[in-house]
Amino acid sequence: MKRLRLELEYLFSGIAFYTRLPIPAWVPYSPDHLNKSRKYLPLIGLLVGAMGALTYSLSTLVLPGSVSVLLSMIATVFITGAFHEDGFADSCDGFGGGWKKEQILRIMKDSCIGTYGAIGLLLSLGLKYQLLLAIHQVSPDLVVLALLAGHSISRLMASVIMQCSVYVADLEKSKSSSVTSMRLSLSEMLYSVIPVIVLWLVLPVLWWSTIVPVIIVSFWLSHYFKKKIGGYTGDCLGAIQQISELTFYLSVVALL
Numbered sequence: 001m002k003r004l005r006l007e008l009e010y011l012f013s014g015i016a017f018y019t020r021l022p023i024p025a026w027v028p029y030s031p032d033h034l035n036k037s038r039k040y041l042p043l044i045g046l047l048v049g050a051m052g053a054l055t056y057s058l059s060t061l062v063l064p065g066s067v068s069v070l071l072s073m074i075a076t077v078f079i080t081g082a083f084h085e086d087g088f089a090d091s092c093d094g095f096g097g098g099w100k101k102e103q104i105l106r107i108m109k110d111s112c113i114g115t116y117g118a119i120g121l122l123l124s125l126g127l128k129y130q131l132l133l134a135i136h137q138v139s140p141d142l143v144v145l146a147l148l149a150g151h152s153i154s155r156l157m158a159s160v161i162m163q164c165s166v167y168v169a170d171l172e173k174s175k176s177s178s179v180t181s182m183r184l185s186l187s188e189m190l191y192s193v194i195p196v197i198v199l200w201l202v203l204p205v206l207w208w209s210t211i212v213p214v215i216i217v218s219f220w221l222s223h224y225f226k227k228k229i230g231g232y233t234g235d236c237l238g239a240i241q242q243i244s245e246l247t248f249y250l251s252v253v254a255l256l
Contacts, residue, residue: 011044013037018044020081039184039191042156046195049151052076053144065136069129072147085121087238089113092120094235101229105169108235124242131249138256145203146252153211154244156196157218158237163189165222166231210251217247 012023013030014037056072063071077085090108096116098104107114113121136143163183184192200208218240225236232240 009033010036011040014040014044015047018083019048019079021047021079036184036188038159038162039188041159042152042192043195045151045153045155046148046199048076048079049148051079052151053147056143056147057140060140065140066133069132069136069143072132072143073125073129076147076151084238084241085125087235088124088242089117089121090235091239093117095228096120101168104229105233108233124246128246128249131246131253134253135249135256142204142252142256145207146249149199149203149207150245150248152196152199153214153248154241156192157214157244158241159189159192161218161222161232161237161240165226167233168229168231169233206255207252210248210255213251214244214247218244 009027009030010033012027013033015021016023016027017034017037018041052072052075055075056068059068059071090110090113093110093114093116094104094108097114098107132143132146135146200211221236221240221243222232225232
């Protein structure tokens with residue numbers, strides 16, 4: 001029971017950090033808990049995807065599919081507080097407007113969104129909408145599967161990059177320091193991989209190949225970040241999550 005309670009504390013700590021969903025009052029705050037919560041990141045993604053899928057499914061009962069797809073996107077952004085979208089926008093500003101490492105990091109720390117971030121966010125959300133709508137036109141059931149898989153696999157890739165690369169921002173000032181200050185053990189990483197594998201088994205067999213472009217794009221981004229700034233920041237992870245999710249939807253639409 002003690003072990004179960006500890007794992008629940010890890011999970012709830014992650015939910016509190018990565019989403020705006022309420023958690024039980026008995027869950028204590030601890031940097032170690034927050035770090036260990038990373039192993040549940042794909043499971044948290046599955047929860048976010050499930051909320052989006054539920055919103056989509058219920059709204060299709062009374063609304064057109066195009067509206068339902070947009071509502072599902074609004075639901076996931078609301079649940080996460082645009083956590084990953086914000087990181088993606090900051091990354092667009094930083095790498096779009098900065099030349100040297102110091103410039104890039106300084107721009108990404110700026111709380112104001114710039115031209116690169118605004119355009120990047122507009123295009124990424126527009127592309128996500130069009131891709132989900134294209135899947136809807138084939139089958140509404142496939143949209144549910146796509147949302148569940150897209151949100152979980154993209155967060156797994158962010159966690160894998162954290163495991164393989166180096167955090168380069170100021171740990172003392174960064175709000176992400178608690179989840180980037182140490183690597184997880186192999187057994188802890190299995191907590192991340194297993195939910196995705198189980199989910200993958202219920203996807204159409206043809207979709208299994210989508211993992212290849214998702215991995216390629218994620219590690220290419222990691223290589224690009226390492227080349228530019230020597231590793232990754234929390235904003236870079238947001239960009240990896242968003243672009244990995246888009247890559248998955250793109251691959252699904254290409255297969256369909």
